[in-house]
Amino acid sequence: MNKQTTDVEEILQKKGVKPTAVRMNVLNFLLDQEKAVSLKDIESVLSRMDxxxxxxxxxxxEEHxxxxSIDDGTGMTKYAVCAEGCNCELEDLHYHFYCISCEKTFCLMDHPISTIELPKNFKMIHANMVIKGLCDKCNK
Ligand SMILES: [Zn+2]
Ligand SMILES: [Zn+2]
Known part of the structure; x- marks a missing residue:
């Protein structure tokens, strides 16, 4: 068992998810990505899994x-690994960036969504903030 396998197993256990081979493979793949990925992206790489x-x-x-998950407006849900200590609560919400050229979606973890003043008795539950533009590689 290599170092990375141990890490993935540990991450799963810490979050209360039983580390099965499928789960470890999927998490391994997700951790390797610099961008958010769709089910189709994962499927095309881990092609032996159904x-x-x-x-x-x-x-x-997601439950753990x-x-x-990210709705970047493309109609295909994307997924990205949460930052350490993330509880998927309002204060963990951050901006996402969708590149219109390479069609990649990135988490902007350093840019939390600020709470705005809502009308009386309105309650925020979720926010979906997607910035569209060109990523550093496409903006050359
Ligand atoms: Zn791009
Ligand atoms: Zn994100």
């Missing part, structure tokens, strides 16, 4: 606050 077990794995990761 779609429904990858989907179930993503749902269980290991990853968060």
């Amino acid at each position: 779609r429904s077990s990858i989907f179930r794995t993503l749902k269980s990761f 606050k290991l990853i968060h």
Whole structure:
């Protein structure tokens, strides 16, 4: 067992997710990404796994606050690993960036969504903030 496998196992256990081979593979892949990925992206890389077990794995990761899903307006849900200590609460929400050229979606973890003054008796539950533009590689 290499170092990375141990880490992935540890991360899963810490979040209360039973480390199965499928889960470890999916998490390993997600941790390697600099961008958010769709179910299709994962499927094309981990092609030996069937779609429904990858989907179930993503749902269980999401429930255990290991990853968060992103609606970047493309119609395809993207997933990204949460920062350490993330509880997927309002204060953990951050901006996302969608590059219109390479069509990659990034987490802007350093840019939390600030709370805004809402009308009386309105309650914020979630916010979906996506900035569209060109990423550093496409903006050359
Ligand atoms: Zn780009
Ligand atoms: Zn994110």
